[in-house]
Amino acid sequence: MSKSKKGFFASAFGKKNAPAQIKSSVFRKSDVSKMLSDKSPFGVKESYGAIRTQLNFSRKNEKCPVFAVTSMTPGDGKTVNCINIAISFAKLNKRVLIIDSDMRNPTVHKFFSLSSSNGLSELLAGFATSVNFKTTGVDNLTVLTSGDTPPNPAELLNSEQMDKLLKLVREHFDYVFIDTPPVSLVTDATVLAQKVTGYVIVVRPGHSDIRDLKHGVDSLQALGATISGFVCNDADDNVRHSRRAYYKSYYYKRYGYSYEQYAGASGAVQDTQDDN
Numbered sequence: 001m002s003k004s005k006k007g008f009f010a011s012a013f014g015k016k017n018a019p020a021q022i023k024s025s026v027f028r029k030s031d032v033s034k035m036l037s038d039k040s041p042f043g044v045k046e047s048y049g050a051i052r053t054q055l056n057f058s059r060k061n062e063k064c065p066v067f068a069v070t071s072m073t074p075g076d077g078k079t080v081n082c083i084n085i086a087i088s089f090a091k092l093n094k095r096v097l098i099i100d101s102d103m104r105n106p107t108v109h110k111f112f113s114l115s116s117s118n119g120l121s122e123l124l125a126g127f128a129t130s131v132n133f134k135t136t137g138v139d140n141l142t143v144l145t146s147g148d149t150p151p152n153p154a155e156l157l158n159s160e161q162m163d164k165l166l167k168l169v170r171e172h173f174d175y176v177f178i179d180t181p182p183v184s185l186v187t188d189a190t191v192l193a194q195k196v197t198g199y200v201i202v203v204r205p206g207h208s209d210i211r212d213l214k215h216g217v218d219s220l221q222a223l224g225a226t227i228s229g230f231v232c233n234d235a236d237d238n239v240r241h242s243r244r245a246y247y248k249s250y251y252y253k254r255y256g257y258s259y260e261q262y263a264g265a266s267g268a269v270q271d272t273q274d275d276n
């Protein structure tokens with residue numbers, strides 16, 4: 001695809017850096033190397049620069065836009081892209097906050113070698129009286145970690161406490177990015193529809209399923225959400241694989257009880273792929 005045709009779609013990483021096969025988004029130490037830095041390849045920096053420009057156009061004149069970064073299925077690259085988009089804004093000397101709202105499977109804190117405890121869940125549940133912002137080692141970039149896993153993440157995200165938190169952070173930061181769980185499996189991401197400026201939807205060719213994508217976008221729009229744009233992650237790789245079945249069955253297991261009801265509802269498909 002030519003650069004002009006790419007539009008908001010940007011391949012975040014080249015073929016060389018991509019895993020041969022994606023089995024899980026369980027955090028690996030090597031994931032830290034995928035964070036945007038001055039040493040990142042030119043194409044990667046350019047891609048995130050393009051995403052940043054497009055997001056700036058979709059900020060709806062808000063002083064501090066809040067973007068929820070989501071995708072339809074696990075492992076599409078939400079967290080890596082949420083972090084990298086946030087870093088690309090922080091590099092412009094903007095005060096940037098990442099909120100890890102994936103309270104079921106938090107990973108943002110691991111990229112910055114932080115503890116997840118004493119974060120979002122404790123605050124929303126009323127166990128903490130002040131917001132425990134954590135510095136990251138990246139200039140201008142602050143993180144609110146997920147906190148310990150609560151029994152009711154969607155309920156907490158849908159609470160008045162969450163509204164208060166977003167009001168507060170809008171006063172103290174220039175940009176806020178919320179890392180979320182996948183839309184097709186739990187409702188956590190969708191409850192933010194009326195609270196955020198817009199959704200950035202990560203699509204991973206060969207991994208994301210087009211029917212899930214259409215269904216997820218329709219659901220978000222039915223809730224009145226704004227879709228700020230799509231990030232085509234890892235675009236050059238895996239296009240030849242159709243792994244819908246594999247990833248669904250794998251991740252339902254990993255997310256345990258929380259996702260089981262959804263597995264039943266959408267009919268999780270048998271794993272038809274081999275492991276090689």
Ligand SMILES: Nc1ncnc2c1ncn2[C@@H]1O[C@H](COP(=O)(O)OP(=O)(O)OP(=O)(O)O)[C@@H](O)[C@H]1O
Binds near residue numbers: 074077080102
């Ligand atoms: N473009 C890419 N190139 C290489 N590896 C990538 C790319 N995007 C993501 N990955 C890797 O794929 C795995 C999943 O990424 P990530 O954790 O960001 O996905 P996720 O959508 O947040 O997953 P989950 O739904 O479980 O939260 C990680 O190991 C990450 O480093």
Ligand SMILES: [Mg+2]
Binds near residue numbers: 025078102107179
């Ligand atoms: Mg994630």
